[in-house]
Amino acid sequence: MRENDTWDALPQRLPDWFRDAPLGIFIHWGPYSVPAWAEPTAELGAIESDLGWFAHNPYAEWYFNTSRIEGSPAREHHRKVHGDAPYDDFLDQWDPSAFDPAAWAELFRRAGADYVVPTTKHHDGITLWDAPGTGDRNTVRRGPRRDLVGEIARATTDAGLRFGVYYSGGLDWHVRPTEPLVSGEDVGDLKRPRDDEYGTYCSAHMRDLIDRYQPDVFWNDIGWPDENFHFEAGGLGELLEHFYSQRPEGLINDRFAGAHQDFVTTEYQAGEIPEDQPWENCRGIGLSFGYNQVEDESQYMSGAQAVRHVVDAVSKGGRVLLNVGPRADGTLPELQVAVLEALGEFMAEHKAQLAGSRGLGELEIPGARWARAVEQDGTCSVFLSGPQGDLAIGAADLPEGYDWPAGGVTVELAGEDAAPVAVSARRTDDRR
Known part of the structure; x- marks a missing residue:
């Protein structure tokens, strides 16, 4: 049971650094970057109904789900190209031999960003650090054999930027497997985990991220298991208290199923801009967050479009969390780099007019x-x-x-x- 007075006692924050930040960088990188495939259909929110969206999902990071939907193009691609291989084969094949976190961070700094938020666990349940309870199903024990979260965190802070973490608290297709998700109702209600045991598992992950890497943004996704909405050991309430106590300038997004929030998020064209609340729009440079080898210039924003997108958000009281999707080897696609460089040219001249405006x-x-x-x-x-x-x-x-x-x-x-x-x-x- 959610005790309103207890939840309302949590801090409500808008730290100066976030208020004054026009731009952050999102990073979606995972085993899904190995197949790097999705059908490039349309931006989220551009299609009124989600009927058919999941079978034709343009998000490459959803490959594990989309490739299991019978009749979907991703299902056919997975059979034809990968021989119906188990998804975890991609973890073992993931070799980030060209990954240079310092070069990434320097590019993000030049682009005019103030904060960086990498995925630490997406819906596939594979963690990019040696997370408690994951056994060998993480990037330290298999595949890259590197603490990718730690490397990105160090490079980000060394570049003078704030570090945040994305974490999928609402879905984990390995720890809480389901049939493929084919509708928004599946995601938000019918097929999401609700139990306290899973919530405690997630809470232990996030506490570990907080204590190891000191993030200033806790960016949760797809909600949180209902039975974990409590302030006892391992509960979401206790976790948020710990986050706020350890990170005096830290803040959280609005994707905790209404438990608590410091700012509102929209995604591509989906979601409503709030009145008199801090907000952030997240989107990829293309149609996908994870790298999609199918996308080309026709799906990507131009540099000028990215600039207008950032200015538009700031003019309406918000900011943009613009995503890059690295290739599996750790290189950033040239079209994405070009957009960030164009943003950097503009921000070098005009960021002072936007920040804190x-x-x-x-x-x-x-x-x-x-x-x-x-x-x-x-x-x-x-x-x-x-x-x-x-x-x-x-x-x-x-x-x-x-x-x-x-x-x-x-x-x-x-x-x-x-x-x-x-x-x-x-x-x-x-x-x-």
Whole structure:
């Protein structure tokens, strides 16, 4: 039973570092990076019904589930290419011989990120560190034979970035196996584990991650087993108390089935932006989080699109957790690197305008296809994209209470395929 007064006694946090962070980097890397295959269908949220979504799931990290759905393209691919091999064969085949965590962290820093959140256990149940109770089913004992979480954590903090952890508390297809999940109802209700024993297993993993790697973000996924919603030993309540006590600037997301949260998450196009709450949008550079060898430029964001996505989120009071999906060997796909480098060029010039700003949302400016605004210390920064050429903007195009230094300004737009340009206006009244 959830005791509201006890849960409500947990801290509610928005630390300065997170409030001021426009961008974080998500990393989905696991045995699924060996087959690296999914059907590139559509972004999550772009299809109204989930009927058929799971059989045609574009998420490569869901390969174990999708490849077991009879009639799915992934099922046919698994039979044809991998001979119906057991999923754990991919763990043994996983050889990250080209993995350079310091190079990753440096790229993320150049991209303008403030925090990095790698997967530590996805729904396949394989942990990227020697997690308690996993036996040899982890990356230290098999496959890579490396503590990948520890290596990423050290490189991240050495680069001056905050470190967080993703953990799948709601699903574990090895410890709590089920028939393939084929609907949202399966995931959220019918086929998810609810028992306290599984919750205690997850809690021991997370406590180990907290004590070993000192994460500042606890990013849970797919909920948490209902019977573990308690403050006794091994319960979720005790775990969160431990996290908050050990990490004074740490915070958690909203994927604990309503138990507690510090910020709200949306994913691709799914989810609603909350009012007056901190929030974060997560998405891949392509349609998948895990590396998908089928994807090409037609599924990937361009650098300019990634820039607009980040600016759009910040203009609406949020931030972006942008995912990279490394290949099994530890290299980052060139198209993903190019997007991060383009983000870095933009952020090197404009991050100071975004970090810690107050979002002013979308603007309707004639001649511009896209316009967003933020304010910081009385300065309104307007970011614009549109057809290449000069664009004159008057005071009437600004939010109420702002004006250009000379009553108007002319900007040179670089074209719709280029990153937005920025111009600044000043507040003309005393409102804050």
